[in-house]
Amino acid sequence: xxxxxxxxxxxxxxxxxxxxxxxxxxxxxxxxxxxxxxxxxxxxxxxxxxxxxxxxxxxxxxxxxxxxxxxxxxxxxxxxxxxxxxxxxxxxxxxxxxxxxxxxxxxxxxxxxxxxxxxxxxxxxxxxxxxxxxxxxxxxxxxxxxxxxxxxxxxxxxxxxxxxxxxxxxxxxxxxxxxxxxxxxxxxxxxxxxxxxxxxxxxxxxxxxxxxxxxxxxxxxxxxxxxxxxxxxxxxxxxxxxxxxxxxxxxxxxxxxxxxxxxxxxxxxxxxxxxxxxxxxxxxxxxxxxxxxxxxxxxxxxxxxxxxxxxxxxxxxxxxxxxxxxxxxxxxxxxxxxxxxxxxxxxxxxxxxxxxxxxxxxxxxxxxxxxxxxxxxxxxxxxxxxxxxxxxxxxxxxxxxxxxxxxxxxxxxxxxxxxxxxxxxxxxxxxxxxxxxxxxxxxxxxxxxxxxxxxxxxxxxxxxxxxxxxxxxxxxxxxxxxxxxxxxxxxxxxxxxxxxxxxxxxxxxxxxxxxxxxxxxxxxxxxxxxxxxxxxxxxxxxxxxxxxxxxxxxxxxx
Amino acid sequence: xxxxxxxxxxxxxxxxxxxxxxxxxxxxxxxxxxxxxxxxxxxxxxxxxxxxxxxxxxxxxxxxxxxxxxxxxxxxxxxxxxxxxxxxxxxxxxxxxxxxxxxxxxxxxxxxxxxxxxxxxxxxxxxxxxxxxxxxxxxxxxxxxxxxxxxxxxxxxxxxxxxxxxxxxxxxxxxxxxxxxxxxxxxxxxxxxxxxxxxxxxxxxxxxxxxxxxxxxxxxxxxxxxxxxxxxxxxxxxxxxxxxxxxxxxxxxxxxxxxxxxxxxxxxxxxxxxxxxxxxxxxxxxxxxxxxxxxxxxxxxxxxxxxxxxxxxxxxxxxxxxxxxxxxxxxxxxxxxxxxxxx
Numbered sequence: 001x002x003x004x005x006x007x008x009x010x011x012x013x014x015x016x017x018x019x020x021x022x023x024x025x026x027x028x029x030x031x032x033x034x035x036x037x038x039x040x041x042x043x044x045x046x047x048x049x050x051x052x053x054x055x056x057x058x059x060x061x062x063x064x065x066x067x068x069x070x071x072x073x074x075x076x077x078x079x080x081x082x083x084x085x086x087x088x089x090x091x092x093x094x095x096x097x098x099x100x101x102x103x104x105x106x107x108x109x110x111x112x113x114x115x116x117x118x119x120x121x122x123x124x125x126x127x128x129x130x131x132x133x134x135x136x137x138x139x140x141x142x143x144x145x146x147x148x149x150x151x152x153x154x155x156x157x158x159x160x161x162x163x164x165x166x167x168x169x170x171x172x173x174x175x176x177x178x179x180x181x182x183x184x185x186x187x188x189x190x191x192x193x194x195x196x197x198x199x200x201x202x203x204x205x206x207x208x209x210x211x212x213x214x215x216x217x218x219x220x221x222x223x224x225x226x227x228x229x230x231x232x233x234x235x236x237x238x239x240x241x242x243x244x245x246x247x248x249x250x251x252x253x254x255x256x257x258x259x260x261x262x263x264x265x266x267x268x269x270x271x272x273x274x275x276x277x278x279x280x281x282x283x284x285x286x287x288x289x290x291x292x293x294x295x296x297x298x299x300x301x302x303x304x305x306x307x308x309x310x311x312x313x314x315x316x317x318x319x320x321x322x323x324x325x326x327x328x329x330x331x332x333x334x335x336x337x338x339x340x341x342x343x344x345x346x347x348x349x350x351x352x353x354x355x356x357x358x359x360x361x362x363x364x365x366x367x368x369x370x371x372x373x374x375x376x377x378x379x380x381x382x383x384x385x386x387x388x389x390x391x392x393x394x395x396x397x398x399x400x401x402x403x404x405x406x407x408x409x410x411x412x413x414x415x416x417x418x419x420x421x422x423x424x425x426x427x428x429x430x431x432x433x434x435x436x437x438x439x440x441x442x443x444x445x446x447x448x449x450x451x452x453x454x455x456x457x458x459x460x461x462x463x464x465x466x467x468x469x470x471x472x473x474x475x476x477x478x479x480x481x482x483x484x485x486x487x488x489x490x491x492x493x494x495x496x497x498x499x500x501x502x503x504x505x506x507x508x509x510x511x512x513x514x515x516x517x518x519x520x521x522x523x524x525x526x527x528x529x530x531x532x533x534x535x536x537x538x539x540x541x542x543x544x545x546x547x548x549x550x551x552x553x554x555x556x557x558x
Numbered sequence: 559x560x561x562x563x564x565x566x567x568x569x570x571x572x573x574x575x576x577x578x579x580x581x582x583x584x585x586x587x588x589x590x591x592x593x594x595x596x597x598x599x600x601x602x603x604x605x606x607x608x609x610x611x612x613x614x615x616x617x618x619x620x621x622x623x624x625x626x627x628x629x630x631x632x633x634x635x636x637x638x639x640x641x642x643x644x645x646x647x648x649x650x651x652x653x654x655x656x657x658x659x660x661x662x663x664x665x666x667x668x669x670x671x672x673x674x675x676x677x678x679x680x681x682x683x684x685x686x687x688x689x690x691x692x693x694x695x696x697x698x699x700x701x702x703x704x705x706x707x708x709x710x711x712x713x714x715x716x717x718x719x720x721x722x723x724x725x726x727x728x729x730x731x732x733x734x735x736x737x738x739x740x741x742x743x744x745x746x747x748x749x750x751x752x753x754x755x756x757x758x759x760x761x762x763x764x765x766x767x768x769x770x771x772x773x774x775x776x777x778x779x780x781x782x783x784x785x786x787x788x789x790x791x792x793x794x795x796x797x798x799x800x801x802x803x804x805x806x807x808x809x810x811x812x813x814x815x816x817x818x819x820x821x822x823x824x825x826x827x828x829x830x831x832x833x834x835x836x837x838x839x840x841x842x843x844x845x846x847x848x849x850x851x852x853x854x855x856x857x858x859x860x861x862x863x864x865x866x867x868x869x870x871x872x873x874x875x876x877x878x879x880x881x882x883x884x885x886x887x888x889x890x891x892x893x894x895x896x897x898x899x900x901x
Contacts, residue, residue: 071778071876151775157752158735158777163695248752254736255751288631294647319738319774320749321730321756324678328671335663339656345620346655349627356633356642367628374620378613385609385666387602387673390746391591394738394773460589460742462773465781469855472769473588557646 030114031529032099035121037425039096040418042125043089049132050084051492053077055485058449062482064470074466075149079172080131082152086268087176088128090406093414094275095124095186098214100425102190104520104527105208107199107536112192116185123182131175138168148172151464153265154235156246156257161239170239173232180225187221190214199519201538205299206558208518208541209292212299213278216306217271223310224267231260255320262313270309273405274302276413277344280366283416284348286516287363288355291542291554294347301340301347308337318389327386334384341377345370360514361435365416368443372408376401379454394464397457403450415439415495422499423513427525428506431498438494445487452481517542589742589769595789596744596762597725598677605673609666616662677746679759682727686759687715690729693737693750693772695879696779697841697854707802708829710841711854712786716795718761724792725761735777741770741787749774765789771855778877784855802845806832806900815896818889827880830900840880846900853878864894 026034057077060069069077099117103110111117138146148168150158159169194215198207207215235257237243244250246257285292292298314322314330348370357363379401383389392398415438422430459473468474512521521544523532540546540554592607594600682688691713692699700709715726730739730750739758740747748758772783790798808816816833819825825835831844849859856875857863866873868890871880885893 071781075775075778075780149777155736155775158775163735163777251753254753289633289641291644291646293645294652297647297652319747320751321754324674327674331670331674332667335667338663339659342659343652343656347652349623350647350651352627352631354642354645355631356637356640357628357631358633359628367624370624371621374617374624378617381613381666382606382609385605385670387670387677387746388606388609390748391599391602391606391742393747394740394775458591460591460740460770462738462740462771462780464775465771467781473590552644554644557644 028118030110030118032103032111032114032117033425033527033529033531035117036096036098036100038121039092039099039124041096042128043093043096046084046088046092046128048492050081050089051489053081053084055489057081058482058485060466061468061478063479064475065467067467069466071466072146072149075151075464076147076168078464079149079151080135080147083131083148083172083176084128085406086152086272087179088124088131090272090410091179091183092124094217094272095120095183097275097279097417097421098190098217099186101421101520102193102211102214103197104424104523104531105211105518106194106197106202107519107532107538108193108197109531109535111189112197113189117189120182120185120189123185124179127175127177127179127182130178131171134168134171134175138171139166153261154257155261156235156238156254157248157252159235159239159257160247160249162249170236173236177229177232180229183221184225187218187225190218191222194218199536199538205296206538206541209281209295209298209302210278210518213274213281213302216302217274217278220267220271220274220306220309224264224271226264227260228264231257231264234260255317258317258320259313262316263310265316266313267309269402269405270305273409274305276369276410277302279413279417279420280348280369282518283362283366283420284351286420286514287358287360287366288352289358290351290355291545292347293350293353295541297343298347301343304340305337308333308340312337315384315389318386319393331384331386335381338377338381338384345374345377360419361430361432361439362416362420362514364436364439365412365419368439369408369412369416372404372412372446376404376408379404392457394462395457396453396455396461396463399463400450400453400457403453407446407450418499420514421520422502423509424520424525424527426503426506427509428502429509429513430502430506434494434498434501438491438498441487441494442491445484445489445491447484448487449481449484452477452484456481512544515548517544519543522547587767587769591742594743595764595766595768596760598745598760599743601673601676602746605669608669612662612666679727680757682757682759683725685723686725686727688727688729689713689715690731691739691750691758693730693732693734693739693776694839695734695777696772696783696875698739698772698783698785699841702799705799705803707799708842709802709845710849711784711851712788712849714788714790714795714798715760715762716792717763717765717789719763719792722792723761725759728758728760730756730758736774737772737776737783738774739770739785740773741768741785743768744770744787747773762789765791765794779854779875782854782856782875784851786851786855798848801848801901806830806844808832809899812892812896812899815892815894818892819896822883822885822893824883824893843897843900846897848901861894861898864897865890868893 029035056069057074060066060074134147138148146168148171150164150169150172154172157163194211234245238245238247244252246252246254248254281292281298312330312334314326315334318327383392383398383401419430419435456474456477461468461474509525511523511525519536522536536543540558542554546553546555592603594603688704690701690703698711700713716724718724730748732750732752734752737750738747739750744760744762745758748756750756766789768787770785772780776783820834825837827837827840829836829838829842829844851857852859852863852867853875870882871878872882
């Protein structure tokens with residue numbers, strides 16, 4: 001660890017380069033840090049687009065019998081919004097975090113397969129662009145184009161040629177499939193890197209929890225994406241080669257698609273949430289000034305979640321008329337997964353307990369995440385109660401639930417991660433002042449929108465309807481829900497301004513602004529292309545704690 | 559804030575909120591699942607209240623704990639350079655917060671399993687009225703094999719009384735894509751899936767009109783696939799059955815409209831008793847005027863709305879499978895004059 005003992009690493013050659021030379025450098029880079037930033041920034045662009053789509057949806061639903069947006073456009077918007085947020089926002093942003101941080105945290109110079117890494121990124125990007133091209137090319141080349149309108153889980157037989165003519169569904173299939181190949185490549189890369197490239201002294205039991213969770217996540221991606229890709233290939237066969245896997249008009253099975261989709265789809269939820277947990281597990285100890293409480297239990301809970309998440313998929317299908325014993329089994333497995341998830345929340349709390357909690361921006365987001373995620377978890381338990389689910393499923397209650405998971409759980413931790421590692425990646429601090437505006441306005445808007453949504457569901461409002469009649473108890477609730485969007489949008493604006501302003505004017509970060517303990521903080525901000533001048537050697541889970549407290553190092557207690 | 563507003567509205571349900579707007583159905587009811595009127599919905603409500611109580615308790619405890627921790631252990635001025643005691647974990651505490659959730663989960667699971675078992679009914683009881691529900695894009699067909707009745711979008715069922723129990727047992731089928739039958743105050747939802755026969759039952763003692771709608775996204779007009787379930791007293795139900803079974807009166811004054819109806823493509827999709835029309839692609843028009851709405855709930859069933867509908871269905875319900883037949887105004891009038899005699 002050359003940098004921490006005071007020696008200065010050579011600055012990168014500050015040669016003036018033209019835009020095109022820099023663009024060429026970024027386009028051809030195989031550096032894990034640059035690819036990480038590419039992943040995150042492309043993910044954020046898709047996030048803004050999908051957020052605008054959601055705003056249009058909410059504008060339409062603000063009033064009963066509104067005719068701002070017609071049914072066709074509405075159905076496309078909700079399909080594209082969902083697909084984008086899951087496949088082109090959630091996954092790539094966390095792949096970006098993994099890309100940037102895994103080598104730095106395990107003391108490696110890059111991922112195991114740098115070129116495969118670049119390949120994965122470009123597949124993701126072109127998958128996303130292909131998907132969005134459907135707005136122009138979806139109907140084929142003969143007329144105005146259309147995006148897919150089959151919903152993000154594309155239930156058959158809505159996707160069969162009889163009900164989905166033109167090519168819009170094909171764009172949904174191919175865009176996701178191409179991005180999926182990229183995800184598989186990246187997951188493979190993460191697993192290989194973590195298993196083979198840790199620095200001397202870093203046994204599996206001494207890896208930062210972030211790395212552990214990305215490892216489990218990598219395995220989950222490898223296992224879970226396969227059935228989705230298989231089902232999509234079968235669907236392409238149905239659409240182009242007249243096979244009948246899902247074609248109910250010819251004896252195929254609509255329920256088969258649902259099994260295939262959710263056997264991917266539920267692990268996918270954990271593929272999205274585990275990296276969020278990973279961020280929370282790094283931020284909580286540093287800002288509580290204590291090591292993570294119950295490291296081993298956290299690892300066990302993570303792997304437990306990984307395994308159980310493969311056996312809960314049919315809780316998305318409680319209303320399809322599966323038999324009583326099947327429903328009972330999936331209730332049991334779904335409730336079982338609440339236990340390791342609960343353990344995680346308690347361990348974060350245990351980490352905070354007795355600490356000196358510094359409520360800087362990253363920690364604020366994690367604290368808000370804890371609150372929202374408790375709500376998300378509890379509504380999840382309600383949905384696991386099969387008879388209750390018969391009322392709640394496919395209603396706005398479900399929409400509220402999974403947005404609490406995906407925003408309160410996922411996005412909050414993306415923000416936490418960005419506030420935490422932005423200084424590392426850019427050398428500049430994000431502004432706390434703008435950050436607080438971003439935080440409070442967005443959190444307020446989120447809760448107004450999605451807290452309210454639970455109640456439309458309890459009052460019988462199904463999801464995915466483009467309009468509704470007045471007088472069913474939904475009018476006021478929908479208006480409140482839509483108004484919350486304005487607050488969220490303002491919050492996001494504060495965030496964007498913060499990023500752009502801080503990039504130019506931000507306070508210098510130095511290499512370790514948070515007084516943190518993992519290896520990425522031992523190198524310069526931003527780190528040089530080779531990460532570490534000398535490969536570090538570690539003795540405990542908190543190598544920088546050991547360096548900063550030579551009289552009381554962690555390895556004595558672990 | 560959102561939660562509070564939501565709770566307020568939830569409490570205020572049952573209060574009629576809408577002023578009638580032109581041509582749209584007037585909804586005087588909120589489909590609040592916590593105001594069940596049928597046996598399965600009531601059992602679900604009871605279980606839901608137990609689950610809500612447990613989850614609410616957990617939320618208060620854990621949320622309170624998070625808030626307390628944040629306040630109690632917040633860094634104070636002067637703490638910048640002092641580190642707190644470094645604690646790495648505790649097996650006893652871990653065991654405690656593993657075992658307690660396990661116990662809660664087991665309780666919830668057992669309660670769930672019991673209710674699943676109570677509500678599962680795969681074969682109709684002897685006394686039940688059986689109705690076959692067929693999902694179409696975007697309307698509902700209801701067949702009463704017992705009585706030879708076929709109707710659409712408005713389901714009529716008898717109330718069940720203690721001395722003459724009469725549950726209703728629904729066979730759910732779809733001719734195209736997946737739909738879902740959901741009337742929250744009567745029962746939970748069950749999907750209506752092609753190539754599959756699902757079942758759903760309800761048993762209510764309370765006559766009235768209960769609203770619901772398709773709950774599985776089924777394409778363009780998923781939003782306008784509304785359900786109206788009319789629960790009648792046994793006597794009223796018997797009367798309704800007789801009316802539906804009775805042949806249509808042939809009104810001489812509308813013979814022109816009837817002829818025109820039979821000469822145009824209407825009959826390819828629609829059936830109407832007493833005519834050659836026997837299409838099954840669209841809703842049966844027999845006893846059309848006994849229905850309160852048209853277009854699966856998109857408008858009230860008035861002669862004016864019928865006229866507007868026939869003239870241009872795509873404006874009232876964009877994407878609906880019924881095409882604009884390009885009829886002249888006097889032809890539309892003639893057909894509507896005929897339709898309003900179908901009582």
